Amino acid sequence: MSILIYAETQNGSFSKSAFELASYARALANEMDTSVTAVAVKPTDPKAIELYGVNKVLQVNNPSLTTFNAKSYAEVISQAAQASNSSVVLLSTSADSKFLAPLLAIKLKASYASNVVALPMSLDPFVVKRTVFTNKAYGMTELSGDRRLISLSKNAFGLVEQAVSAEVEVFEPSISESTQSVTGVDKASDKVTIADAEVVVSAGRGLKGPENWGMIETLAEVLGAATACSKPVSDMGWRSHGEHVGQTGKPVAANLYIAIGISGAIQHLAGINSSKVKVVINTDPEAPFFKAADYGVVGDAFEVVPALIEKLKVFKSQNS
Amino acid sequence: MKILVCISHVPDTTSKINFKDNDTQFDTNGVQFIINPNDEFGLTRAMWFKEQQSATVDVITVGDVSVEPTLRKALAIGADKAFRVDMNPKDGFEVAKQLATIAQEEAYDLIIAGRESIDYNGGMVPGMLAELIGANFVNNCIKLTVEDNQISAEREIDGGKEILSTSFPLVIGGQKGLVEESDLRIPNMRGIMMARQKPLEVKEAIQTEVKTTTNKFEKPAPKGAITMVDKDNLDELIKLLHNEAKVI
Numbered sequence: 001m002s003i004l005i006y007a008e009t010q011n012g013s014f015s016k017s018a019f020e021l022a023s024y025a026r027a028l029a030n031e032m033d034t035s036v037t038a039v040a041v042k043p044t045d046p047k048a049i050e051l052y053g054v055n056k057v058l059q060v061n062n063p064s065l066t067t068f069n070a071k072s073y074a075e076v077i078s079q080a081a082q083a084s085n086s087s088v089v090l091l092s093t094s095a096d097s098k099f100l101a102p103l104l105a106i107k108l109k110a111s112y113a114s115n116v117v118a119l120p121m122s123l124d125p126f127v128v129k130r131t132v133f134t135n136k137a138y139g140m141t142e143l144s145g146d147r148r149l150i151s152l153s154k155n156a157f158g159l160v161e162q163a164v165s166a167e168v169e170v171f172e173p174s175i176s177e178s179t180q181s182v183t184g185v186d187k188a189s190d191k192v193t194i195a196d197a198e199v200v201v202s203a204g205r206g207l208k209g210p211e212n213w214g215m216i217e218t219l220a221e222v223l224g225a226a227t228a229c230s231k232p233v234s235d236m237g238w239r240s241h242g243e244h245v246g247q248t249g250k251p252v253a254a255n256l257y258i259a260i261g262i263s264g265a266i267q268h269l270a271g272i273n274s275s276k277v278k279v280v281i282n283t284d285p286e287a288p289f290f291k292a293a294d295y296g297v298v299g300d301a302f303e304v305v306p307a308l309i310e311k312l313k314v315f316k317s318q319n320s
Numbered sequence: 321m322k323i324l325v326c327i328s329h330v331p332d333t334t335s336k337i338n339f340k341d342n343d344t345q346f347d348t349n350g351v352q353f354i355i356n357p358n359d360e361f362g363l364t365r366a367m368w369f370k371e372q373q374s375a376t377v378d379v380i381t382v383g384d385v386s387v388e389p390t391l392r393k394a395l396a397i398g399a400d401k402a403f404r405v406d407m408n409p410k411d412g413f414e415v416a417k418q419l420a421t422i423a424q425e426e427a428y429d430l431i432i433a434g435r436e437s438i439d440y441n442g443g444m445v446p447g448m449l450a451e452l453i454g455a456n457f458v459n460n461c462i463k464l465t466v467e468d469n470q471i472s473a474e475r476e477i478d479g480g481k482e483i484l485s486t487s488f489p490l491v492i493g494g495q496k497g498l499v500e501e502s503d504l505r506i507p508n509m510r511g512i513m514m515a516r517q518k519p520l521e522v523k524e525a526i527q528t529e530v531k532t533t534t535n536k537f538e539k540p541a542p543k544g545a546i547t548m549v550d551k552d553n554l555d556e557l558i559k560l561l562h563n564e565a566k567v568i
């Protein structure tokens with residue numbers, strides 16, 4: 001018996017969410033008195049994940065897996081779950097993992113809970129806590145049956161080192177023909193994505209127009225942050241759809257969320273609720289966002305942001 | 321082209337969420353229900369296929385009689401026919417099973433669902449449905465075109481997008497981008513009148529196993545007080561973020 005995690009890699013390196021999943025799996029394995037197995041596609045250093053308590057790595061090298069294909073990847077993970085006799089399978093909430101998760105749930109005949117934020121509240125019955133109503137509430141969900149699939153919300157558990165020595169085994173699943181294929185990818189490789197970012201700098205209609213985003217980009221660069229925006233900003237085409245965060249956009253579970261010229265409508269707040277620390281910069285002291293934030297500055301973004309950039313540059317040069 | 325749009329009936333985005341009966345049930349008291357926003361983008365794209373490429377468009381919701389106004393709204397926007405599967409689903413798997421039954425009976429080419437519903441946010445139904453009926457699946461779909469059975473879809477990935485070539489039968493988990501916000505339609509009087517005449521067929525649910533149950537809810541702990549920093553003292557903000565919050 002084991003717990004299986006699908007450990008995502010980017011250009012061969014494990015992503016941070018893979019380490020977070022491993023940390024979660026290790027804590028759960030300690031409770032369930034079992035081991036942790038990871039399945040990974042072409043990791044260059046498979047043993048890197050042993051630091052987080054993974055006992056065994058199933059390394060998959062099939063050439064057909066070079067580009068992501070949800071169906072094929074679900075087949076791989078499903079076969080890895082059978083091979084490792086895993087009763088619990090864990091995934092992250094990356095776009096790819098959310099894509100393949102429901103396919104995998106059906107293949108494994110597993111009960112599935114997404115957006116899980118903590119270790120199970122009990123193992124028998126098996127109950128997990130997950131976010132519902134776009135972060136406006138939590139639900140306690142009981143997973144029945146003898147195979148369970150869980151996707152863990154980003155940043156919900158954090159990284160916990162518990163080094164073990166991992167055994168690496170080459171795993172050769174059989175993959176069926178697919179009638180769907182990737183014909184192109186359009187991805188900025190030099191930019192931090194909202195999904196990966198520890199810090200997100202977000203701006204709203206208070207910025208007046210797309211030509212004013214230079215300072216937002218600069219602030220993000222200084223902080224190593226991703227940029228985001230409110231819904232009207234993307235609806236008006238000032239910024240791309242991919243940056244729209246909120247209840248109907250992307251969720252943000254960053255450590256630090258900086259909201260500039262955003263009023264703090266309920267639909268916006270719902271999507272960024274699970275970020276740990278929120279800073280608001282707004283001219284209007286009555287803006288609802290101040291009620292939902294940890295730190296606030298009442299002021300004009302066109303003065304505050306450039307000043308903050310200069311001060312952060314000084315801070316960074318002294319603290320690096 | 322035969323299209324089915326899966327419509328989830330959800331609380332309006334402005335709703336405050338409350339629970340009743342000892343936090344065991346969502347309290348619908350005073351809550352307005354709407355077509356799930358992701359499904360509205362999908363429905364609007366389906367209308368384009370209907371008008372430009374002569375597709376037929378059915379809509380479906382798995383739910384009790386209270387979801388019918390939402391289905392009527394979809395008919396008023398222009399769908400041809402509605403199905404309601406009569407049950408109160410416990411989770412996404414149950415919904416997917418019901419949808420799969422109808423999808424197989426009706427043999428749709430394209431099934432448009434949303435990336436996720438804004439109530440239980442499972443992000444489960446479209447993928448499960450696709451796997452159950454052996455269809456192709458594109459999640460987070462932001463563009464879809466069909467030319468002489470050549471199907472091109474785009475999906476949002478972390479930090480960009482991916483272009484896919486795929487084939488029918490196809491299920492998508494759609495979102496904004498399929499159409500723009502400004503393309504969304506408010507039903508007009510004529511549409512509303514016509515919707516009353518359109519068929520809304522109630523189907524009996526099939527028996528399924530229950531995989532998950534959620535019978536306890538909780539609201540997030542109230543937020544602590546905010547710390548205000550003077551705009552002329554931004555060093556203080558940096559200090560707080562570094563020493564107190566430890567996030568930079």
Ligand SMILES: Cc1cc2nc3c(=O)[nH]c(=O)nc-3n(C[C@H](O)[C@H](O)[C@H](O)COP(=O)(O)OP(=O)(O)OC[C@H]3O[C@@H](n4cnc5c(N)ncnc54)[C@H](O)[C@@H]3O)c2cc1C
Pocket residue numbers: 203204205206207229230231232233244245246247248249260261262263264265266267268271281282283284287299300301302333357
């Ligand atoms: C169905 C539905 C779904 C929605 N989903 C989302 C969603 O997912 N995400 C989302 O963001 N919204 C969503 N909304 C929209 C939401 O209700 C708000 O309209 C939106 O969030 C407002 O965006 P904003 O704060 O950028 O603009 P505004 O509300 O116009 O606020 C601008 C703010 O900037 C401040 N400001 C002005 N000038 C300056 C300056 N010089 N310096 C500093 N501050 C300044 C103002 O005081 C104001 O608070 C949704 C709405 C609906 C109906």
Ligand SMILES: Nc1ncnc2c1ncn2[C@@H]1O[C@H](COP(=O)(O)O)[C@@H](O)[C@H]1O
Pocket residue numbers: 326327328329356358359380381382383409412415432433434435436437438440441442443444445446
């Ligand atoms: N009860 C339902 N009836 C019909 N379609 C549904 C239902 N629940 C969810 N869906 C569809 O599945 C999508 C994703 O929902 P979910 O898996 O609940 O996040 C929604 O956007 C709908 O298109």
